[in-house]
Amino acid sequence: MELICPAGTPSALEVAVNAGADAIYCGFSDETNARNFPGLNFSREELGEGISYAHRHGVKVLVAINTFARAGATDVWKRAIDDAVGAGADALIMADVGMLAYTARHHSSQRIHLSVQAAAANPDAIRFYVESFGVRRVVLPRVLSVPEIAKIIKEVSCETEVFVYGGLCVMEEGRCSLSSYATGKSPNMQGVCSPPSHVSYREEGDKVVSRLGKFTINAFAEDEATAYPTLCKGRFTTSHGTGYIFEDPVSLDAATMLPGLRDAGVTALKIEGRQRGRAYIESVVRTFRQAIEALEAGEAIKTGSLIAMSEGQMTTAGAYRKTWR
Amino acid sequence: MQLTLGPVLFNWQSDVWRDFYFQIADEAPIDVVVVGEIVCSKRSPFFAEHMPTVIERLVASGKQVVLGSLILISLPRERRQMAELTGTEDFLVEANDLTCVRGLRGRPHAIGPFVNVYNEATAAYLADLGATRICLPPELPLRSIATIAASVPEVTTEVFAFGKVPLAISARCYHARIHKLTKDNCRFVCEQDPDGLAVKTLEGDGFLSVNGVQTLSHSCASYLDDADALARAGVGALRLSPQKCDMVQVAHVFRNVVEGRLGAGDGNRALSEIYPGVPFANGFLHGLPGAELAEPVT
Numbered sequence: 001m002e003l004i005c006p007a008g009t010p011s012a013l014e015v016a017v018n019a020g021a022d023a024i025y026c027g028f029s030d031e032t033n034a035r036n037f038p039g040l041n042f043s044r045e046e047l048g049e050g051i052s053y054a055h056r057h058g059v060k061v062l063v064a065i066n067t068f069a070r071a072g073a074t075d076v077w078k079r080a081i082d083d084a085v086g087a088g089a090d091a092l093i094m095a096d097v098g099m100l101a102y103t104a105r106h107h108s109s110q111r112i113h114l115s116v117q118a119a120a121a122n123p124d125a126i127r128f129y130v131e132s133f134g135v136r137r138v139v140l141p142r143v144l145s146v147p148e149i150a151k152i153i154k155e156v157s158c159e160t161e162v163f164v165y166g167g168l169c170v171m172e173e174g175r176c177s178l179s180s181y182a183t184g185k186s187p188n189m190q191g192v193c194s195p196p197s198h199v200s201y202r203e204e205g206d207k208v209v210s211r212l213g214k215f216t217i218n219a220f221a222e223d224e225a226t227a228y229p230t231l232c233k234g235r236f237t238t239s240h241g242t243g244y245i246f247e248d249p250v251s252l253d254a255a256t257m258l259p260g261l262r263d264a265g266v267t268a269l270k271i272e273g274r275q276r277g278r279a280y281i282e283s284v285v286r287t288f289r290q291a292i293e294a295l296e297a298g299e300a301i302k303t304g305s306l307i308a309m310s311e312g313q314m315t316t317a318g319a320y321r322k323t324w325r
Numbered sequence: 326m327q328l329t330l331g332p333v334l335f336n337w338q339s340d341v342w343r344d345f346y347f348q349i350a351d352e353a354p355i356d357v358v359v360v361g362e363i364v365c366s367k368r369s370p371f372f373a374e375h376m377p378t379v380i381e382r383l384v385a386s387g388k389q390v391v392l393g394s395l396i397l398i399s400l401p402r403e404r405r406q407m408a409e410l411t412g413t414e415d416f417l418v419e420a421n422d423l424t425c426v427r428g429l430r431g432r433p434h435a436i437g438p439f440v441n442v443y444n445e446a447t448a449a450y451l452a453d454l455g456a457t458r459i460c461l462p463p464e465l466p467l468r469s470i471a472t473i474a475a476s477v478p479e480v481t482t483e484v485f486a487f488g489k490v491p492l493a494i495s496a497r498c499y500h501a502r503i504h505k506l507t508k509d510n511c512r513f514v515c516e517q518d519p520d521g522l523a524v525k526t527l528e529g530d531g532f533l534s535v536n537g538v539q540t541l542s543h544s545c546a547s548y549l550d551d552a553d554a555l556a557r558a559g560v561g562a563l564r565l566s567p568q569k570c571d572m573v574q575v576a577h578v579f580r581n582v583v584e585g586r587l588g589a590g591d592g593n594r595a596l597s598e599i600y601p602g603v604p605f606a607n608g609f610l611h612g613l614p615g616a617e618l619a620e621p622v623t
Contacts, residue, residue: 068443071469098446121399125424143399143496171493172397175439177464178492181542181615186464213614216526237525240503325497325508
């Protein structure tokens with residue numbers, strides 16, 4: 001299985017290449033990609049240099065142009081597509097039907113991967129993208145169990161890629177407007193979720209209260225570790241009590257699922273985290289490289305070594321286990 | 326301007342569901358009615374027995390019936406249901422996922438608000454495949470709506486204009502989770518909350534509503550103030566999403582406002598009496614946080 005690693009900066013790209021990535025994914029510094037954070041991502045020049053560096057080391061570069069193009073401004077997305085193709089990207093990661101059609105028409109030999117943002121969760125949806133745009137690989141949404149993934153792979157002609165580590169969307173990706181409901185900024189349109197620009201922390205009595213826009217997302221006692229106020233991982237109240245009603249502040253760690261994912265026929269394993277620093281990238285990439293090597297050698301996979309890296313220091317295998325639902 | 330009644334998103338008792346549509350058929354000034362369980366396939370059997378009589382009554386009342394597809398299709402059973410649905414030739418089918426577009430392409434169909442149509446290129450592509458109606462995603466601002474509507478004049482562009490806004494869909498059932506159950510053993514606890522389960526912040530502010538695998542806003546979208554601007558932008562239909570309130574009266578208010586018989590201000594006052602205790606919002610249309618209420622565009 002290939003190991004697909006994130007890079008938010010040129011130096012993170014080099015770190016990931018050297019730590020054992022088979023491919024790096026990255027995006028331009030604008031709203032065309034789903035990790036549009038200040039100070040992150042690549043200029044045109046940096047992408048060209050990054051691709052050269054990666055290619056010299058036998059590593060591929062996949063360029064994410066995976067937000068949904070803004071009406072009246074599709075030229076911004078088309079330029080990103082043209083420039084990524086021109087820079088020699090090994091694949092574009094895309095979700096917008098209109099931009100997929102543009103790429104298939106104007107860059108017919110360009111390899112296209114379907115972004116998780118396209119939310120293609122069954123063989124019929126995947127076939128639509130394969131037949132319509134020649135998509136060669138689909139990144140599966142995080143709503144499927146391993147047996148379901150195995151069944152999908154038997155039915156589709158393209159490759160599949162799945163997330164194995166990092167931030168965990170509990171809602172189906174590409175179909176979530178929770179962030180824009182609270183902040184006006186969404187993953188689909190601006191490429192951000194629960195953006196730092198709308199986050200505030202305030203001490204209230206003996207608690208630290210986190211807010212997103214006008215809404216309180218969580219409150220932490222002195223002895224509790226504070227977590228970033230990602231909307232779906234906040235503490236809320238219903239008539240049945242108070243708690244993490246959508247999901248705890250956990251991140252995904254599917255290291256224990258690797259044998260099942262391999263047996264299912266998954267082509268590539270993806271690590272989330274283009275917003276993460278070099279130390280994180282280096283540690284996570286190296287750990288998963290070792291896990292894949294152990295798997296290929298028929299040895300046991302060491303688990304739990306990445307706990308310190310994870311959000312809230314708790315992890316879950318998410319929807320890969322059916323009981324998560 | 327057409328008025329469309331969106332599908333009931335909540336798990337209503339099946340006889341309540343049936344009687345609701347009978348009343349809509351007989352009394353509501355609605356042009357198009359989308360029916361079908363689109364949120365959770367486990368609920369579908371409850372409504373199936375009433376579906377033929379509901380459709381018959383709506384058709385007899387002169388309303389156009391559109392059949393809505395599931396938002397998230399992952400199980401084999403759901404794929405079979407959708408294959409059957411897209412095989413329907415008697416009614417227009419509204420695809421809420423591109424899964425169904427694959428089965429509908431080449432003949433007239435509708436695109437629901439859960440398909441990501443954010444720009445003119447996507448709208449044109451889907452129109453080429455046979456889309457005759459497109460209900461745009463609720464988070465779109467007016468500027469995007471106007472650009473898209475102008476680019477596909479042959480398509481009826483529709484906007485989500487009333488109701489708690491569907492914000493997210495998940496594989497996980499939050500109703501089951503809150504009741505310490507799992508999705509497979511959910512005991513249909515979502516039926517306890519026919520208008521959604523209120524989710525408040527720790528400070529007690531209304532924030533969201535849980536509806537099984539779906540999460541909606543706590544506030545109720547109302548684009549009544551903006552109906553004029555939407556008409557000028559080329560929008561051909563406003564979608565009213567059923568809530569636990571008098572939807573016949575909601576439809577009358579919208580009809581009277583879009584036809585100039587009632588001012589938007591009076592309309593808003595009427596809506597807050599018909600659906601009391603729920604804040605109204607239109608922030609998405611104005612490029613603001615969706616929870617906010619902005620002054621109308623003049």
